Amino acid sequence: MRINYHICLLLLTATLVHCASSTRTVLEPHSELLTVDSSYGEDSLAEATIAPFRTVMEQEMEVIIGHANKRLVEGSVESLLGNFVTDAILFQSRLNYSGKVHMSVMTNGGLRAPIPKGPVKLSTIYELMPFENLLYILELNGTQTSSLFNLLASNKGVSIANSVVLVEDDKPMKIFIDGEPFSEDHTYVLAVSDYYAQGGGGMEFLKEARILATVDVKIRDMIIEHIRWLEAQGSAADAEIEGRVKLIP
Amino acid sequence: MDRRRFINQGILGSIGLNLIGIPALAGSLSDSDLTILHTNDMHSRIDPFPDDGGKYAGMGGMARRAQLIREIRSRQAQVLLLDAGDIFQGTPYFNLFEGELEFRLMSQMKYDAATLGNHDFDNGIPGLEKQLPHASFPFIISNYDFTNTALNHRFLPYKVFQKGDLSIGVFGLGIALHGLVGEKLYGNTEYLDPVPVAREMVQQLRAMECNLVICLSHLGYRYDHDKISDQKLAKQVDGIDLIIGGHTHTFMQEPEVVVGPHGQVTLINQVGFGGIRLGRIDYRLTRITGKMTPSSATVKVTN
Numbered sequence: 201m202r203i204n205y206h207i208c209l210l211l212l213t214a215t216l217v218h219c220a221s222s223t224r225t226v227l228e229p230h231s232e233l234l235t236v237d238s239s240y241g242e243d244s245l246a247e248a249t250i251a252p253f254r255t256v257m258e259q260e261m262e263v264i265i266g267h268a269n270k271r272l273v274e275g276s277v278e279s280l281l282g283n284f285v286t287d288a289i290l291f292q293s294r295l296n297y298s299g300k301v302h303m304s305v306m307t308n309g310g311l312r313a314p315i316p317k318g319p320v321k322l323s324t325i326y327e328l329m330p331f332e333n334l335l336y337i338l339e340l341n342g343t344q345t346s347s348l349f350n351l352l353a354s355n356k357g358v359s360i361a362n363s364v365v366l367v368e369d370d371k372p373m374k375i376f377i378d379g380e381p382f383s384e385d386h387t388y389v390l391a392v393s394d395y396y397a398q399g400g401g402g403m404e405f406l407k408e409a410r411i412l413a414t415v416d417v418k419i420r421d422m423i424i425e426h427i428r429w430l431e432a433q434g435s436a437a438d439a440e441i442e443g444r445v446k447l448i449p
Numbered sequence: 450m451d452r453r454r455f456i457n458q459g460i461l462g463s464i465g466l467n468l469i470g471i472p473a474l475a476g477s478l479s480d481s482d483l484t485i486l487h488t489n490d491m492h493s494r495i496d497p498f499p500d501d502g503g504k505y506a507g508m509g510g511m512a513r514r515a516q517l518i519r520e521i522r523s524r525q526a527q528v529l530l531l532d533a534g535d536i537f538q539g540t541p542y543f544n545l546f547e548g549e550l551e552f553r554l555m556s557q558m559k560y561d562a563a564t565l566g567n568h569d570f571d572n573g574i575p576g577l578e579k580q581l582p583h584a585s586f587p588f589i590i591s592n593y594d595f596t597n598t599a600l601n602h603r604f605l606p607y608k609v610f611q612k613g614d615l616s617i618g619v620f621g622l623g624i625a626l627h628g629l630v631g632e633k634l635y636g637n638t639e640y641l642d643p644v645p646v647a648r649e650m651v652q653q654l655r656a657m658e659c660n661l662v663i664c665l666s667h668l669g670y671r672y673d674h675d676k677i678s679d680q681k682l683a684k685q686v687d688g689i690d691l692i693i694g695g696h697t698h699t700f701m702q703e704p705e706v707v708v709g710p711h712g713q714v715t716l717i718n719q720v721g722f723g724g725i726r727l728g729r730i731d732y733r734l735t736r737i738t739g740k741m742t743p744s745s746a747t748v749k750v751t752n
Contacts, residue, residue: 230730235725236727246554327539398631
């Protein structure tokens, strides 16, 4: 599919020589948008190069690990995919860490592909969570917990499990964690990937939090395990928009 | 697109110029003297997007892109094929083969150069180093200092490509890695402020009499906040003719024209992600007769 644009520039910086008194030679750009779709055939050399890699990839990745009742996608404020993934991380972290865990978080930037409705292939979870991030268990003091909810309220692209926050004018007005109102004097335990624990995704404040455990389990494998566990229970991978983040108009 | 249509559009373009009271074009010297093809954020999307009802179902695919590029090369003598980073990460091909296939296919397509994106560090400095032998094209990055890493001297700060009679200077800008890439992954790579680096690169490439200066950028198209972006770069630095951008996965319908601090014009283009699109910008040597007017620019959409 092709779309063409012509760009008329009155003065181009790419002026070439030829500057006779009133004649100039310029480089005039013309742009075209090419969409790579089935209207193009496949280059035989590229296809031959890919084929052996694809065979290995498919053998490993085309395994069905569970089912999804509906398409789970990321989105602003609160999303089906964000809720599902943070729930999975929280649930699985409790199997991998003996102490109390209150919450888990994930940013939209960390959710790289949706889970389509129907059978869930292993490859889908690799696309959703391609990173090799490991699980960290952090203890947050009141200030660090506030920072987390401030980010959530202003950014609208952070998902959270086992917490509810009322947001007004991009600020958290009321916070409930594990069913209890948030208190500055309490500490809270967060299950999170090492990427965020090391300050990534705008969570610089997590670098100050006390590390309770670094668990040698990949976040991706936790999601895979969770979907497999759900399937074994006869359940599907699913989530609802349930008002974890409520915007006050 | 057939040649005929291309020429017609050239005429439309000159009408556009006349309409706004600018000298008439004396006519094209040729159809296309330079064809720039570009991608960004391909994210290991070797095969087309799966047919799962998603927005991009069935689109993309590196074998199709290779075919499209082959077709274009058969018609255009002077092609420059560039990528603006984040080649790695996004499908199991990367988890299993660590980028080898991406680099091999790009080498077969005869990419002229790529810059580095943040995800190209996802397997750390050793992970990137390990795959470099599979890339027959250079990586151009001007604002990362790799001196204290295993990748010292493995990349170029700029490169001048000779395409026909044209010299094209290309430099590369990467995004700030802190907070975006795990510190263990980028190690001792030092990020340098892109603005002074870009000014230095433009000066150097202009001194080498480049006809066209291209910046391969993984800074991102634009942000609501202060962070440096392609837009901000173009407004602050004169003398970049074209910024081929990435990182923000922006599907631009047409290149944006930005006027720099001293009135020079920069085009910015970015083509989404995942190899869904291939950007194409043709440059024609065109003779303009008459008085040049003060700088300003307009984009005329002919389709």
